[in-house]
Amino acid sequence: MSEYLILIYGDESASANADVEGANILMKGHQEFGERNAAALRGGNALQPTATATSVRQNASGGFVVTDGAFAETKEALGGYYLVEAADLDEALALAKQVPMPAGGVEVRPIRTFD
């Protein structure tokens, strides 16, 4: 078995503008996803919007530059993730397709292991 990180990307303005009903449907979707795939799930979280992000970069003189905002400004921002266990990429993709993604999509990345 291998582990994969499913990164959930979405348009933040769309979810910020969603009404209570929309938010509830999304929440319920994630709950159902979690229940249906409990055996494969190794972890997962939702993230606060990129407006709350702080980026830290190292500068040439060995110090740090701390800036407001996400590392890269993109239309679709990372909004949450699941860590799953799967036999192969096809199994991981089958899980990924069940993740609620109302305003974007997901990226599936294999977890690197060190021997």
Place this chain on the structure above:
Amino acid sequence: MLAATVRVTGDIDLAEECVQDAYARALTSWGVGGVPQKPGAWLTVVARRRAIDLARRDSVRERTLPLLVEPVAAELGDSDAPEIIDDRLRLIFTCCHPAIGTDAQVALTLRLLCGLTTAEVARAFLVSESTMAARITRAKKKIAMARIPFRVPPVAELPSRIDTVLTVVHVLFSTGHTAPAGADLIRRDLVERSLDLARVLRTLLPDDADVAGLLALILLTDARRPSRLGDDGHLVLLPDQDRTRWDRAAIGEGIALVREALARRPPGRFALMAAIAAVHAQASTWEATDWTEIVGIYDLLVDMWPSPVVALNRAVAVGLAEGPAAGLAALDVLGDEPLLATYSYLAAARADFLRQLGRSSDARMAYEEALLLSENAVEREFLLDRLAQLDS
């Protein structure tokens, strides 16, 4: 052989090493004991044993051990035995997984399933060898790192996965039909392999129009093989081929498949290409060919599949239907197409129309350009012949 070894290793790079190792052993062993009765099977068994040895030794690969339970003894069979074809099918679906970039899918299949060198694959794709090497390495890494499974997808997923596989089998056939480099015009092994795969795909998806179309296309095109090479080994073009030598059984099977594929709407691109081949197959001579019909089919094909190579073939058909001046005009539109800039057929087709129009010096330049771009020895021979005729 590689396909069978990948099934053991679950790792393409490792499998390639094992196969190379098997060839090295063959040099020693066959020198002493003579060539075995089934050299292909011998090599496959040696490569797979090597893979198993390595996997046992290498604790990192413990997770691939379940793959090792497959019986090795059974592999001594004929190289066209069903289980070998199944291995090829698995490898082709792995190479054509949607998680791999479209460009890399076909390249990877040609490299791994058909054993073409990176340079040969690069030529087939009209890109540089270093670009192709990087593309293939990246794809192999992805298969290993992301663990793309080595299997034929379940029936429900087949329709969405088949298109890429058909494209690859088609490229495989085209590459075998006119080898991109080397001494032989035809690579029999690649043609046979593409035909086998098309037949297996047809049993997997008997109702798919494109599968039927591709099988028809391969049958109808390959039916001309007995007449494509003259007694002196020179390339004989369609106009000059002895049509009585065409394989009538293959043509009959192909035409039945074309009818079946065209009956489904909309007709797929392979069905349309097969329909063009069927028009040729049914014409008793080159002069009797219904070129207007062929241009009509190309018009549908260009709409469905806006490939510069298809547009080039259409332009040639226009020239045959309406005369060399119209053909030249249709070719000139394609002159700016960057993908065709290194493609010898564009220059060769221009040269032919120019020659027919009596513009000898322009024709000479175009033939010389085509010569610079072609690396197939038989094709080059043909172009040199045409050049010599211009001088006489």
